């Protein structure tokens with residue numbers, strides 16, 4: 001081969017490398033990566049009302065729910081409202097590692113934004129509907145310490161609440177305490193269904209990629225773009241934080257530990273299934289609407305030893321607004337979360353489960369990129 005031919009081949013190789021680099025810069029990396037990115041949208045995705053709640057999607061019911069949500073009289077001593085721990089100004093969390101109502105709790109208060117989309121509620125999935133998850137804190141002695149009778153009495157006896165109830169249900173508050181408390185919980189659910197996250201820089205990038213819109217693609221910051229590549233690639237994050245809502249909606253172990261102080265443990269999902277099965281307010285019970293529609297998952301779920309210490313995979317939309325992190329709130333910042341995944345102690349992971357989490361050993365730059373990506377999931381509106 002002549003020297004000139006070699007030079008031509010070398011030039012061609014360089015050109016190919018350069019164009020591949022340019023494509024990566026434009027966000028249009030390899031097709032497999034693009035496909036993985038596209039699966040995280042479009043957003044918002046369609047939503048369907050809960051067939052187990054006849055007030056689901058109803059605006060008048062949401063108005064009653066909004067009033068109840070802010071009302072501290074739902075608690076035993078009149079000091080704790082839902083909004084005490086799910087504060088609108090803190091993206092519907094309380095900003096504390098672990099919540100405290102009437103007494104100190106063991107878990108971090110999750111945001112309620114997009115809560116209408118989940119199948120299981122609570123870090124341990126102890127509730128299978130949004131309305132049942134809304135009744136639970138009223139009755140929990142450490143949260144609000146209320147009762148069915150007190151909640152029913154409040155709705156019946158307060159003229160404003162009774163009026164809102166009449167508007168939503170088209171009848172006077174029921175005489176049966178449990179039926180009335182369940183209606184109140186269903187109205188609380190209808191209110192929380194209105195809390196939905198909007199579009200984020202990531203969504204504009206993702207849709208630009210889908211539509212071949214170079215401007216939208218190049219507007220996405222380069223560090224977030226590199227972090228996204230880690231998220232769907234070597235980081236393996238999308239295995240659990242999958243789809244447009246960035247969650248499988250199921251329960252996993254990422255090795256953050258389930259010990260509470262004084263040798264107590266939080267059994268997580270194992271306990272959640274037991275509590276779900278025992279609850280008269282689950283989808284198999286008499287209080288849901290739609291004749292037990294959507295009850296199959298509740299019927300089939302069974303507590304097993306391997307569920308011990310598993311917690312719900314949280315959505316990552318707006319995660320920059322919901323610090324601190326994890327079920328016990330022990331990781332204060334997104335940097336700390338990324339450090340956790342970078343250095344995770346494999347000894348702390350569940351034996352006998354597929355190893356989806358491994359120490360990633362990220363460089364400082366990679367860790368910063370991953371945080372930049374997580375921040376790009378913050379929606380535009382507050």
Ligand code: HEC
Pocket residue numbers: 069074080081082083084085086099100101102105107108109110111112115118120121122123124126130133134135137138142143144188192
């Ligand atoms: C004392 C603080 C506190 C109060 C008061 C409180 N919550 Fe919560 N909320 C939490 C905590 C902590 C969790 C997680 C519970 C768990 O994992 O067991 C939670 C979980 C939830 C969930 C499940 C969210 C999800 O993504 O799984 C819903 C829904 C909810 N709360 C609604 C309400 C409503 C409605 C009220 C008022 C009736 C209320 N909360 C009162 C702290 C509180």
Ligand code: HEC
Pocket residue numbers: 231235236237238239240241251252253254256311312313314315316319322324325326327328334337338341356357370374
């Ligand atoms: C095996 C499934 C799985 C994988 C893989 C995974 N996560 Fe998670 N993630 C979870 C679970 C489960 C939690 C909650 C754990 C807990 O509280 O005990 C969580 C929590 C988080 C949180 C905190 C959210 C909050 O609201 O508290 C962030 C941020 C996060 N993960 C980001 C990532 C990133 C980035 C990666 C990739 C490096 C990743 N995750 C990989 C399952 C997973």
